[in-house]
Amino acid sequence: MRPDDAEDADDAQDTAAAEAALAVAARHALHDEELVVAFATGSLDEENEIERARSLVDRCTACRELHADIAVIGTAVRMDARGTMAAPRDFRLTVEDARRLGGPVSNHSFLATLRRSMRSVAPQLGASMAAIGVVGLLVGSVALRGGAASAPMSAQSGPSDSTGAPGALTGAGETGPKASDRSAELGPLATDLDRESQRPGAIDSATVDANPAIWLLGGSVALLIAGIVLLVIAFRRGRT
């Protein structure tokens, strides 16, 4: 073969290849590239669209290349995202920033911390207070019953002991002379009061004030109520 013939053959081959490429490009120009991209991205839902895209990728070289390239670009972007890119500075807000922005911070941080810590201990605190209240109620009522039982006994022993009964009830040894002073000051009224105080089971107001069982009972009831309230609040917050 002469060199000119070889050149002609090469030219013919190039022309044929160019024409083929042109034909492919011309055919591809009519294809829906976005459909192929959606197929490569995996975002097609309808079966007929998936089928159309698959058919394009199968039949058209340019669509096949596009499909492959889009998949590669997607992977590259995702891989690139795995690299870390640290923030160049700290973006935390200062108290001045918070104040300037009119946020809820201002001076409430302490209250918020207090409220939060109260909330975290509320169930335990409530249960403890309620338990102590119940125990206090039991102890108080036993003590009160004991005190009430001893009062009639003291009153009954009064007539046989001229100084014992009033002294036992009022809790003072020198009641006798005091009663006499009161008789002198109040006359018949004092006698009535003294008689009332000597009645079996009667407890005068001074005795009530001094009786620790009453205080214990009152305190226990208050503790029990406070504990129950705390428990209810904690329970309601827990449910929300």
Place this chain on the structure above:
Amino acid sequence: MEDLRATAVTDDPVQRRDLILLERAREGDLAAFNDLVVVYQDMLFALVVRMVPDRDSASDAVQEAFFSAYRNMAGFRGGSVKSWLSRIAINAAMDAQRLKKRRPADPYPELEDDNWQPPADASADPLTTALTAERHRTLNHALGLITNDQRAAIVLYDVEGFDYAEIADMTSVSVGTVKSRIHRGRLALRALLLDRMDMFRG
């Protein structure tokens, strides 16, 4: 004030932690809000710097996003705190882009990505590391050339892993528009990277 724990029953510990922190912040605990900032500042910066390829502008946008989040905490209506913060950051990034557009004489510089570190891989040799860095530069350059909307959609979908519905919600457009932006953005990226595709295929 609405109790955030009631807004979303979630088994996701991250989500639960975020809601607790946000609720505390809403009660006035600045430290709790700053805990959220620490958790999300790298992620938001990585998101914004891909949309605003200028580190200073991206930093400013992220800071503005956290300011805005703090200002609007009371408006949070439950759901994902991460999505909520991302939405705010995207808006801040778009504001920054609009600002740049108004000043065309001051275009974005090439993204200075000295701060970017390739994923840790024990088997990576220096050649692979250099190739990864080159891919990153090329890809970011191309990302900087597509439209803002397309870039935001691609970054949110491919980089941050949000689904179409979440992106639609964040960018206030329909799911169809999000899909279209992603598809057209990828087509545009392919056109820009066509003569360098071998680098990515390898």
